[in-house]
Amino acid sequence: MKLRQIQYLFSQYHIGKLFKLERIFTEEDVRNYANLIKDFNPIHLDKYAASQSIFKERVVHGMLSASLFSTLVGTNFPGCIYLEQSINFKAPIFLDEQILAQVLIQDIKHTKGRQILKLNTTIEKMDQKIAVTGQATILIN
Amino acid sequence: MKLRQIQYLFSQYHIGKLFKLERIFTEEDVRNYANLIKDFNPIHLDKYAASQSIFKERVVHGMLSASLFSTLVGTNFPGCIYLEQSINFKAPIFLDEQILAQVLIQDIKHTKGRQILKLNTTIEKMDQKIAVTGQATILIN
Structure with a gap:
């Protein structure tokens, strides 16, 4: 990697820099994700089954919400390699x-x-309220 | 939880039990996931950009492949609560x-x-070759 590129990246990324993304997952999104990964757990898809569950209503697949980390990484660190992601589902x-x-x-x-x-x-x-926490490690070549 | 249910679950789940799932992610799957989570990183979608990258060809979003853990959990432990998932992207x-x-x-x-x-x-x-490793923690009520 050339020195100019390193300097550019260094000036672009610094400790404490924060990237944000707002999102709402709709019924259509949840259904599309369920179809894509073949996870048809009724807690995500069935109003009645969800009403009988501990959460009382339908919840977004945890890994779909955590996919937003991938979005933030992929869009703000283009070309990076995603090495690790830990996820704690809190709420x-x-x-x-x-x-x-x-x-x-x-x-x-x-x-x-x-x-x-x-x-x-x-x-x-x-x-x-914090719904999901975790840490990621990425490599920038 | 009733004793009979606990006994049922205990007989169903035991240390060493293995659940498997084979999958191929097609171009359509990757495009659907990109649209769903709005991660249009060219390494997933653009043949030419991917050919210039370290991987030489298009790769599946890491979090899409890791979503198979959610599928295996959701389908084999219905009604469980997903607490944690760690993911190491190896290849x-x-x-x-x-x-x-x-x-x-x-x-x-x-x-x-x-x-x-x-x-x-x-x-x-x-x-x-191992592409992804990790650990999950789930709660069965």
Whole structure:
């Protein structure tokens, strides 16, 4: 990697930089995801079954909401390689609920012309309750 | 939870039990996922851009392949609550490549009529190379 590119990336990415994305997952989104990954768990798709569950209403697939971390990484660090993602599901996200996904640069290591970034990843609900937390590691060549 | 239900679950789930799922992600699947989560990183969608990348061809979004863990959990442990998932992306998965996702029960803890299961989660390529590893924690009420 050329020095100019490294300097550009270094100025673009710094510890403490925050990337945000608001999203609502609709019934159509949840149905599309269920069809795509073949997970038809009624807690996501069936109003009555969900009403009998601990959450009382339909919830978005956890891995669909966590996919927003991939979106934030893919769009803000183009060309990076996604190495790790940990996910803690803290609270359910309901259909049609507005959520805010955030990725915060927590650490940057420079090694052999590459950067390894540690990212804090969270999804917050509108009542500021944290629904999902986790950490990601990405490599920028 | 009633005793009969606990006994049923206990006989159904035991340490060492393995759940498997084979899958191929096609161009249409990758495009649907990109549209769903709004991650249009060219490494997934653009043949030419991908040919210039480290992987040389288009790769499936990491979080789409990891979604198979959610499928295996959702279909084999209906009604469970997904607590945690860690994911290590070890090798790229290419479009139209056959993969095998596996979930292995590693540990079962019984507490207050509930079970907490630790699962080993992997995705293997047809050359037996491990593409994705990780661990999941689920709660069965």
